[in-house]
Amino acid sequence: xxxxxxxxxxxxxxxxxxxxxxxxxxxxxxxxxxxxxxxxxxxxxxxxxxxxxxxxxxxxxxxxxxxxxxxxxxxxxxxxxxxxxxxxxxxxxxxxxxxxxxxxxxxxxxxxxxxxxxxxxxxxxxxxxxxxxxxxxxxxxxxxxxxxxxxxxxxxxxxxxxxxxxxxxxxxxxxxxxxxxxxxxxxxxxxxxxxxxxxxxxxxxxxxxxxxxxxxxxxxxxxxxxxxxxxxxxxxxxxxxxxxxxxxxxxxxxx
Amino acid sequence: xxxxxxxxxxxxxxxxxxxxxxxxxxxxxxxxxxxxxxxxxxxxxxxxxxxxxxxxxxxxxxxxxxxxxxxxxxxxxxxxxxxxxxxxxxxxxxxxxxxxxxxxxxxxxxxxxxxxxxxxxxxxxxxxxxxxxxxxxxxxxxxxxxxxxxxxxxxxxxxxxxxxxxxxxxxxxxxxxxxxxxxxxxxxxxxxxxxxxxxxxxxxxxxxxxxxxxxxxxxxxxxxxxxxxxxxxxxxxxxxxxxxxxxxxxxxxxxxxxxxxxxxxxxxxxxxxxxxxxxxxxxxxxxxxxxxxxxxxxxxxxxxxxxxxxxxxxxxxxxxxxxxxxxxxxxxxxxxxxxxxxxxxxxxxxxxxxxxxxxxxxxxxxxxxx
Amino acid sequence: xxxxxxxxxxxxxxxxxxxxxxxxxxxxxxxxxxxxxxxxxxxxxxxxxxxxxxxxxxxxxxxxxxxxxxxxxxxxxxxxxxxxxxxxxxxxxxxxxxxxxxxxxxxxxxxxxxxxxxxxxxxxxxxxxxxxxxxxxxxxxxxxxxxxxxxxxxxxxxxxxxxxxxxxxxxxxxxxxxxxxxxxxxxxxxxxxxxxxxxxxxxxxxxxxxxxxxxxxxxxxxxxxxxxxxxxxxxxxxxxxxxxxxxxxxxxxxxxxxxxxxxxxxxxxxxxxxxxxxxxxxxxxxxxxxx
Numbered sequence: 045x046x047x048x049x050x051x052x053x054x055x056x057x058x059x060x061x062x063x064x065x066x067x068x069x070x071x072x073x074x075x076x077x078x079x080x081x082x083x084x085x086x087x088x089x090x091x092x093x094x095x096x097x098x099x100x101x102x103x104x105x106x107x108x109x110x111x112x113x114x115x116x117x118x119x120x121x122x123x124x125x126x127x128x129x130x131x132x133x134x135x136x137x138x139x140x141x142x143x144x145x146x147x148x149x150x151x152x153x154x155x156x157x158x159x160x161x162x163x164x165x166x167x168x169x170x171x172x173x174x175x176x177x178x179x180x181x182x183x184x185x186x187x188x189x190x191x192x193x194x195x196x197x198x199x200x201x202x203x204x205x206x207x208x209x210x211x212x213x214x215x216x217x218x219x220x221x222x223x224x225x226x227x228x229x230x231x232x233x234x235x236x237x238x239x240x241x242x243x244x245x246x247x248x249x250x251x252x253x254x255x256x257x258x259x260x261x262x263x264x265x266x267x268x269x270x271x272x273x274x275x276x277x278x279x280x281x282x283x284x285x286x287x288x289x290x291x292x293x294x295x296x297x298x299x
Numbered sequence: 300x301x302x303x304x305x306x307x308x309x310x311x312x313x314x315x316x317x318x319x320x321x322x323x324x325x326x327x328x329x330x331x332x333x334x335x336x337x338x339x340x341x342x343x344x345x346x347x348x349x350x351x352x353x354x355x356x357x358x359x360x361x362x363x364x365x366x367x368x369x370x371x372x373x374x375x376x377x378x379x380x381x382x383x384x385x386x387x388x389x390x391x392x393x394x395x396x397x398x399x400x401x402x403x404x405x406x407x408x409x410x411x412x413x414x415x416x417x418x419x420x421x422x423x424x425x426x427x428x429x430x431x432x433x434x435x436x437x438x439x440x441x442x443x444x445x446x447x448x449x450x451x452x453x454x455x456x457x458x459x460x461x462x463x464x465x466x467x468x469x470x471x472x473x474x475x476x477x478x479x480x481x482x483x484x485x486x487x488x489x490x491x492x493x494x495x496x497x498x499x500x501x502x503x504x505x506x507x508x509x510x511x512x513x514x515x516x517x518x519x520x521x522x523x524x525x526x527x528x529x530x531x532x533x534x535x536x537x538x539x540x541x542x543x544x545x546x547x548x549x550x551x552x553x554x555x556x557x558x559x560x561x562x563x564x565x566x567x568x569x570x571x572x573x574x575x576x577x578x579x580x581x582x583x584x585x586x587x588x589x590x591x592x593x594x595x596x597x598x599x600x601x602x603x604x605x606x607x608x609x610x611x612x613x614x615x616x617x618x619x620x621x622x623x624x625x626x627x628x629x630x631x632x633x634x635x636x637x638x639x640x641x642x643x644x645x646x647x648x649x650x651x652x653x654x655x656x657x658x659x660x661x662x663x664x665x666x667x668x669x
Numbered sequence: 670x671x672x673x674x675x676x677x678x679x680x681x682x683x684x685x686x687x688x689x690x691x692x693x694x695x696x697x698x699x700x701x702x703x704x705x706x707x708x709x710x711x712x713x714x715x716x717x718x719x720x721x722x723x724x725x726x727x728x729x730x731x732x733x734x735x736x737x738x739x740x741x742x743x744x745x746x747x748x749x750x751x752x753x754x755x756x757x758x759x760x761x762x763x764x765x766x767x768x769x770x771x772x773x774x775x776x777x778x779x780x781x782x783x784x785x786x787x788x789x790x791x792x793x794x795x796x797x798x799x800x801x802x803x804x805x806x807x808x809x810x811x812x813x814x815x816x817x818x819x820x821x822x823x824x825x826x827x828x829x830x831x832x833x834x835x836x837x838x839x840x841x842x843x844x845x846x847x848x849x850x851x852x853x854x855x856x857x858x859x860x861x862x863x864x865x866x867x868x869x870x871x872x873x874x875x876x877x878x879x880x881x882x883x884x885x886x887x888x889x890x891x892x893x894x895x896x897x898x899x900x901x902x903x904x905x906x907x908x909x910x911x912x913x914x915x916x917x918x919x920x921x922x923x924x925x926x927x928x929x930x931x932x933x934x935x936x937x938x939x940x941x942x943x944x945x946x947x948x949x950x951x952x953x954x955x956x957x958x959x960x
Binding site: 050064121135149157159161211241248265266274296 | 675676677679680681683684685687688689690691692693694695696698699702712751752754755758759762763764768770772773774775776777779780781782783784785787788789790791792794798828831832835881882885886888889890891892895896905906909910913914919922923926929930933937
């Protein structure tokens with residue numbers, strides 16, 4: 045009884061959160077370009093999407109950047125998490141603060157700050173700058189994901205490994221890493237998503253010759269509704285659901 | 300034994316954590332093949348001492364010497380000692396076999412030999428059939444055995460055990476005590492066992508190190524520590540103790556003429572007391588005698604008192620006696636079917652004394668609360 | 670011994686180096702740029718000036734900032750009002766399906782916010798669903814476009830950022846010990862008193878964290894007023910973007926960024942203070958691990 049009432053209390057928020065996406069996805073299959081009315085089911089917008097070479101090129105670019113920067117962020121983020129967990133060192137607080145600042149800074153500030161950095165370093169805006177920027181803002185998310193799993197570990201596990209003859213690296217390689225694996229994978233997936241989603245930071249650090257999906261979409265939808273963007277949204281939403289679901293499963297395992 | 304080189308020697312070891320001294324100038328020789336227990340209340344530094352030997356901490360001062368070699372700057376993986384952790388610290392992502400073989404793999408033992416040694420170790424702890432299982436699916440007692448097998452399979456010089464029985468239930472704990480003793484005999488290596496449980500310490504050890512506030516209070520066999528505590532802390536921490544207040548008089552040979560609870564009494568003590576020194580006479584509950592009347596021709600000191608409570612404990616019968624001086628003492632009588640004194644009741648007036656020479660006389664420590 | 674040090678150095682050094690170059694240095698540069706002089710050719714010239722700050726003291730920026738703060742704090746308040754009861758109910762959920770209900774909040778959290786904003790455009794436009802529903806109910810006679818109104822911008826901000834409010838709130842409500850609430854009731858507090866004197870103070874870190882995660886992005890998400898407000902509503906994000914990409918006035922843009930960063934720092938301090946009060950031992954907002 046009261047559970048049903050509670051569920052009804054939660055429902056409006058869920059409707060609010062999902063209705064727009066649901067409508068958007070539904071109309072990705074509507075056989076009409078502008079109308080709200082249902083004109084029948086069609087796959088044609090997905091076909092249109094594939095023919096849109098500009099959009100497809102941008103998608104390939106985005107995927108490339110996302111895969112590479114998620115991987116780099118995962119390596120660095122895991123190392124940072126492990127270093128913070130295991131060692132006392134000078135500047136530890138500073139490292140924690142830097143990670144925290146990157147995570148909470150408004151994207152707009154990160155974006156312009158990186159723009160200034162890249163200009164100062166003389167880097168041409170494009171693939172490299174995007175990769176560096178995306179790796180940077182994904183890094184703290186990996187560290188947080190991995191750290192929270194580390195926090196649940198029995199501190200004696202690493203000591204046990206050392207006691208049995210493993211040096212620092214082998215203790216990491218044979219004990220920590222296998223146990224962290226779900227969190228590492230989840231961190232990678234979340235980084236991939238973050239990278240695919242970012243608009244604001246990318247806006248500042250990419251150049252005209254290296255177009256990526258969110259920016260392409262941004263310039264398209266500024267001019268109004270596009271059915272092939274609906275189709276794209278449906279695909280990307282599906283991808284997000286799969287990734288989030290997988291990462292949550294990974295994080296829940298054996299806590 | 301003293302001729303032989305100690306397997307571990309602690310030389311003036313001190314340890315400070317952020318300004319707080321946890322260990323203070325600890326010196327200790329640990330002999331090859333002995334079962335040594337470090338006993339003390341929580342916070343006395345006993346676990347830190349173990350971690351210094353294992354190499355997880357390094358001493359602020361002094362040195363740990365294992366097998367004649369200084370361990371300064373030698374990391375845990377470079378020491379021929381292995382640890383059984385309180386939480387077992389079994390690797391949850393590995394099978395029992397992989398857990399036990401971990402140390403051998405790290406030291407690059409040939410694969411064929413690994414298999415033999417792991418299976419032998421598992422057989423030794425009675426887990427032959429469990430090699431393929433994960434630690435998570437084992438009972439607490441089984442996990443404990445895996446942890447022991449994982450440590451001993453490396454044939455360490457010394458096995459360090461950090462309160463390994465504390466997570467087990469009472470019955471299993473008693474059983475594991477016997478098994479650990481047997482294991483040590485089979486293997487012939489040194490065991491260093493840390494516990495806060497004196498019964499556990501006494502039932503297994505060749506020698507006991509009693510620690511208090513970062514210092515070694517006493518080192519000795521269980522009997523020595525129990526019968527001849529060197530100070531009030533050891534006396535109080537190890538078992539129940541009755542304390543009688545007194546003042547020292549003259550010493551003649553091994554006899555100390557003294558006033559105990561305000562009455563004249565001869566004590567045996569080898570310590571040197573000056574006349575007028577305040578002393579304490581310590582007696583275990585089972586060393587006390589209780590009678591309804593002072594036996595004839597007995598020159599012992601008999602202190603009158605009133606039984607305030609009697610407690611039946613199965614194998615013993617405990618009595619609390621409030622002496623006329625106000626001091627309350629605990630007396631434990633072992634059952635003797637024929638003795639009529641078993642029928643003591645609360646409210647009876649009695650006289651309390653002790654077996655000649657069983658008393659321990661210590662100087663009064665002013666800082667000790669009474 | 671050598672590999673020991675190697676791994677330790679690599680793990681600390683790798684992360685430290687990256688963070689120094691790509692996290693610390695950019696902020697230092699921005700702070701520096703805000704005190705330099707604008708230059709047509711090279712963007713800035715290395716001469717100290719307060720032009721940047723003079724630029725943001727300009728009535729134009731003050732007006733932008735005012736509007737920006739108005740929209741962002743309005744959105745934050747709306748998110749809090751909607752999100753708190755929701756997170757409360759979710760955190761107290763006894764029974765099955767809790768994981769699923771939570772997952773349903775996490776998914777929008779990770780869904781591309783640009784696409785979500787676009788979905789709103791689709792819904793709010795002249796011939797969109799909302800308009801059709803309004804007509805159908807007879808609230809309006811003719812199809813209306815809610816697009817390019819202040820309301821649309823608010824809806825957009827709340828819609829995009831609501832999950833960012835709910836998740837921190839949920840995390841702190843989840844940790845709330847039920848026996849504390851029972852103790853308050855036992856000591857004679859009524860529901861409202863219990864809520865105001867126990868629940869709210871104890872979940873204050875969550876409230877501040879959530880507010881921070883809504884408020885700060887709301888100041889910067891320039892594409893929301895762009896797509897939903899039709900460019901009529903300029904927020905700090907638009908201003909900064911224009912200074913860097915259109916007006917090419919880096920010192921002013923940098924100065925505005927510094928102001929935003931300081932705002933963030935204030936909120937962080939508030940968060941720390943409140944979580945310290947709740948956890949007594951000065952809990953870290955972000956903590957990799959204990960020494």
